[in-house]
Amino acid sequence: MEAKIANGLLVSPRIDSEKIARRIGTGGSVQFSRRFREQDRLQVLVSAQLQPKTRNSNRHKTVSLEVSCSYKNFPASLLESGGFQAPFDEARILKNKSQEIRPYLSGRCIYLVGMMGSGKTTVGKVLSQVLGYSFFDSDTLVEQDVEGTSVAEIFKLYGEGFFRDKETEVLRKLSLMHQLVVSTGGGAVVRPINWKYMQKGISVWLDVPLEDLARRIAAVGTGSRPLLHQDSGDAYTKTLTRLSTLMEERSDAYANANARVSLEDIAAKLGHRDVSNLTPTAIAIEALEQIEGFLKEENGDFGL
Ligand SMILES: Nc1ncnc2c1ncn2[C@@H]1O[C@H](COP(=O)(O)OP(=O)(O)OP(=O)(O)O)[C@@H](O)[C@H]1O
Numbered sequence: 207m208e209a210k211i212a213n214g215l216l217v218s219p220r221i222d223s224e225k226i227a228r229r230i231g232t233g234g235s236v237q238f239s240r241r242f243r244e245q246d247r248l249q250v251l252v253s254a255q256l257q258p259k260t261r262n263s264n265r266h267k268t269v270s271l272e273v274s275c276s277y278k279n280f281p282a283s284l285l286e287s288g289g290f291q292a293p294f295d296e297a298r299i300l301k302n303k304s305q306e307i308r309p310y311l312s313g314r315c316i317y318l319v320g321m322m323g324s325g326k327t328t329v330g331k332v333l334s335q336v337l338g339y340s341f342f343d344s345d346t347l348v349e350q351d352v353e354g355t356s357v358a359e360i361f362k363l364y365g366e367g368f369f370r371d372k373e374t375e376v377l378r379k380l381s382l383m384h385q386l387v388v389s390t391g392g393g394a395v396v397r398p399i400n401w402k403y404m405q406k407g408i409s410v411w412l413d414v415p416l417e418d419l420a421r422r423i424a425a426v427g428t429g430s431r432p433l434l435h436q437d438s439g440d441a442y443t444k445t446l447t448r449l450s451t452l453m454e455e456r457s458d459a460y461a462n463a464n465a466r467v468s469l470e471d472i473a474a475k476l477g478h479r480d481v482s483n484l485t486p487t488a489i490a491i492e493a494l495e496q497i498e499g500f501l502k503e504e505n506g507d508f509g510l
């Protein structure tokens with residue numbers, strides 16, 4: 207039997223129905239619990255209802271099982287939030303962490319870098335909110351600068367070089383400001399001049415497995431992403447191939463960032479089997495932890 211728990215964690219409690227039968231005879235119910243990973247207080251409760259034997263079921267007794275799961279005393283029903291709502295504990299951890307490190311940021315901007323679809327906008331908004339910073343998306347600022355023309359149209363009408371110049375100009379202007387979280391364009395890392403501007407703040411690389419990026423991007427379509435767009439063929443496979451090529455060209459550039467947030471590392475820490483159920487809040491917490499690590503390295507341990 208496999209029970210699906212909020213956040214995609216899977217447990218497989220093994221149940222010895224014979225033992226249940228011996229204890230409760232031919233009817234009634236029994237409850238028992240297993241504790242997984244004690245420190246996380248993940249609890250699985252299994253209630254078993256034995257059906258009395260019928261003429262047709264003389265070899266097997268029927269056991270109907272109800273499984274309920276809780277995590278840190280929150281029932282699974284609450285945790286299965288749908289969308290991106292953070293479980294209460296995550297929100298509290300995020301708030302505490304942001305309050306801890308905010309004074310040490312000294313108002314410096316946070317630049318999120320990473321491949322298309324890596325969640326820079328989604329996570330950036332969470333970070334800006336909790337830090338009380340303003341949020342900007344550099345692609346949106348370029349679009350506004352070209353009279354509301356979309357990035358895809360800018361590529362088509364004026365070419366990539368024109369877009370890159372605009373992007374650099376946007377980053378230059380942002381570098382004069384404070385208390386911003388900036389979601390940068392996926393290719394902003396390739397121009398060294400852009401790093402000169404981003405180094406005024408703290409840069410954070412959202413490192414997401416390419417398969418997950420391809421899945422996310424294929425789900426919404428490639429229309430708004432000119433470097434990935436294709437008119438035909440399997441969207442997932444084509445996107446993955448293209449992302450792999452771009453990643454080969456860019457991985458060293460992304461690694462220039464002051465801090466790296468690896469979704470695979472977060473999933474491993476939280477005991478998730480893959481990264482697809484990590485909430486933006488969990489990712490934002492890791493971003494703040496990595497920023498904290500960078501600040502400590504930069505200034506020596508500041509007593510946290
Ligand atoms: N943690 C997450 N888990 C699953 N899907 C996510 C997660 N974060 C973002 N997404 C989804 O991935 C897609 C891309 O997210 P988002 O726009 O935040 O990325 P981005 O890095 O800003 O992309 P781009 O640079 O292409 O604008 C969106 O559809 C978003 O809902």
Ligand SMILES: O=C(O)C1=C[C@@H](O)[C@@H](O)[C@H](O)C1
Nearest residue numbers: 322345357391392393431432
């Ligand atoms: O990875 C890239 O090169 C790009 C990413 C997007 O954010 C946009 O900046 C544009 O589509 C180019």
